[in-house]
Amino acid sequence: MxxxxxxxxxxxxxxxxxxxxxxxTVMSEAYGTGSISTSFTKVLGMTLCLxxxxxxMDLVWGYCGILSLGHFAFxxxxxxxxxxxxxxxxxxxxxxxxxxxxxIPATEAEISDATALQIFSVVGAEDWPWMWAxxxxxxxxxxxxxxxxxxxxxxxxxxxxxxxxxxxxLSILTQAMTLAxxxxxxxxxxxLRGNNGLSGLQNIPxxxxxxxxxxxxxxxxxxAVALGLTYIGAAWLISGKFGNIIxxxxxxxxxxxxxxxxxxAYKLFIFTLTGMLCGVAGALxxxxxxxxxxxEIAPIASIYLAVWVAIGGRGRLYGAVIGAAVVxxxxxxxxxxxxxxIDLGMFVIDWVDWWPVLLGVGFVLVTLFAPxxxxxxxxxxxxxxxxxxxx
Amino acid sequence: MxxxxxxxxxxxxxxxxxxxxxxSFEIGLPELRAIIGPNGAGKTTFMDIVTGKTxxxxxTVRWGDMGHSLLALSEAQIAQEGIGRKFQxxxxxxxxxxxxxxQVALKKPRGPLAAIFDKTSSPERARIAEIAEExxxxxxxxxxxxxxxxxxxxxxxxxxLLAQDPKLxxxxxxxxxxxxxEREHTTALLKRLAESHAVVVVEHDxxxxxxxxxxxxxxxxxxxxxxxxxxxxxxxxxxxxxxxGR
Numbered sequence: 001m002x003x004x005x006x007x008x009x010x011x012x013x014x015x016x017x018x019x020x021x022x023x024x025t026v027m028s029e030a031y032g033t034g035s036i037s038t039s040f041t042k043v044l045g046m047t048l049c050l051x052x053x054x055x056x057m058d059l060v061w062g063y064c065g066i067l068s069l070g071h072f073a074f075x076x077x078x079x080x081x082x083x084x085x086x087x088x089x090x091x092x093x094x095x096x097x098x099x100x101x102x103x104i105p106a107t108e109a110e111i112s113d114a115t116a117l118q119i120f121s122v123v124g125a126e127d128w129p130w131m132w133a134x135x136x137x138x139x140x141x142x143x144x145x146x147x148x149x150x151x152x153x154x155x156x157x158x159x160x161x162x163x164x165x166x167x168x169x170l171s172i173l174t175q176a177m178t179l180a181x182x183x184x185x186x187x188x189x190x191x192l193r194g195n196n197g198l199s200g201l202q203n204i205p206x207x208x209x210x211x212x213x214x215x216x217x218x219x220x221x222x223x224a225v226a227l228g229l230t231y232i233g234a235a236w237l238i239s240g241k242f243g244n245i246i247x248x249x250x251x252x253x254x255x256x257x258x259x260x261x262x263x264x265a266y267k268l269f270i271f272t273l274t275g276m277l278c279g280v281a282g283a284l285x286x287x288x289x290x291x292x293x294x295x296e297i298a299p300i301a302s303i304y305l306a307v308w309v310a311i312g313g314r315g316r317l318y319g320a321v322i323g324a325a326v327v328x329x330x331x332x333x334x335x336x337x338x339x340x341x342i343d344l345g346m347f348v349i350d351w352v353d354w355w356p357v358l359l360g361v362g363f364v365l366v367t368l369f370a371p372x373x374x375x376x377x378x379x380x381x382x383x384x385x386x387x388x389x390x391x
Numbered sequence: 392m393x394x395x396x397x398x399x400x401x402x403x404x405x406x407x408x409x410x411x412x413x414x415s416f417e418i419g420l421p422e423l424r425a426i427i428g429p430n431g432a433g434k435t436t437f438m439d440i441v442t443g444k445t446x447x448x449x450x451t452v453r454w455g456d457m458g459h460s461l462l463a464l465s466e467a468q469i470a471q472e473g474i475g476r477k478f479q480x481x482x483x484x485x486x487x488x489x490x491x492x493x494q495v496a497l498k499k500p501r502g503p504l505a506a507i508f509d510k511t512s513s514p515e516r517a518r519i520a521e522i523a524e525e526x527x528x529x530x531x532x533x534x535x536x537x538x539x540x541x542x543x544x545x546x547x548x549x550x551x552l553l554a555q556d557p558k559l560x561x562x563x564x565x566x567x568x569x570x571x572x573e574r575e576h577t578t579a580l581l582k583r584l585a586e587s588h589a590v591v592v593v594e595h596d597x598x599x600x601x602x603x604x605x606x607x608x609x610x611x612x613x614x615x616x617x618x619x620x621x622x623x624x625x626x627x628x629x630x631x632x633x634x635x636g637r
Contacts, residue, residue, distance in 0.1 A: 240507065240509055241506045242503065242509070244484070244494065244495050245506055248484045251486065252482055252484070257465075257466040258476050259551070260467050261470075261501050262465070265502065
């Protein structure tokens, strides 16, 4: 396949990903030695989802030059979409079990009402909001996980690109989008349980007897497969003429226009596609996290996504993955209370508080001294294959 | 010779400055035309209007046998109609190879899906090789455009224009930064193209215009000052005045 010959990173990346996934499985509690705890397996699986979102960010920013600071909104929508189904099915199972103990068997309507009460009493409601209409249908839910972020990206992008909003103005607009969505979801009466968010997402319906140790490995593998497939797909997308055109847009979009290409259509395509990819990543992430609330899609989350890609090295697919993996794992380490505090006598560096400072310093240093990011280091290790080698 | 492009009475004002003032212009197919004029005469703005980058305040721009208006079309649609443009400062995609630059320009369906599933056929490969030969870059197909010399970038951009295969070519200062030998080659190429295309050349260099040996339009303060052979317009006192400042 030409994708593999034109992108040497693809076979290497897929190889490393498979080895990594097998290694984690062999060391997992459910299927192996147990040297990796279930909770850390979840952290690793979530990291793969973040890598997938970073890959999408790299396509839209690193390759097409659209600095979207709102892609985490799509990630959150995917999470909410799948979360609604998980929560409905799980709560309904619990309610059904409870009502079965009664003398008179409960009707379906009664079960539905009781489930709604169970889910929404926390925000003082008892009826199903309209946006939960598909939450009892797994197939429809899976469609919506991709479709809802896709439609939002399409509508938002259509207005923004049609008006030729570019550069920092577009970045601000995308920040406004994710902020607006976050604030909207924070309200109790919007139907998604306000600041409580959706919880208990780690409980997979119909799998009550199966322990979290096994479920964590399943989601880990699902995340790894999604990341691997996206990597191959992204490499294929950028290796052909389409890739040349979007890189041309990044460099000089007016020039691309005068060649007869509708730049807006290309931007909209890549913006929507990456929005949908983020939706998939979010849908896989939150069952591993167990909970989603509107804070997840606060503007800062999307900025982190851009920081990961910048640190990893934008414009190269493995750069985005390296950046997201390294920074998010370090973040887990430093903010999880595992990093030893540094006692300077009169002053103690407490990493939970100082991690953002370290990240900020790291970001500045990478920007100043390694503008190609961590991925750029690969150029030093191996001679970068020139185009002659590839063709 | 039929009229390909007809510009009628266009005016455009930027912040009170009248860049184009009731300009009318016509070019047939095939034809070679040189546009000359001092800085600020409106040459680039004229090209911006024809290619859809700038909308005129008044006037009409008609295209082709049917004479339909270009004013409602976007830049991309106008380019697809068959108007190609070469910029004054060479603008090629610097982090892509010469081959990729030519391939992107090659006349083919322009939609995203067409680009995703694009396969380069062997006639297209041959066409790219042919263009590379024409522009003197046959051994540089795999070279990044960014490391070409200024003159080579000029050539590459001309090559992209050829690959686009437009009906009308708008060429802004093609000879800038070229050696004498390259200028001769450019002149020959433009003349040959003008046998089957409409070619508009904007140029400062009188010697180059003389070599083109074509009809000349002199712009001044946004409108046509004189039109005719180079000898004819240079005999015009007003042209001498604006050009030499006498």
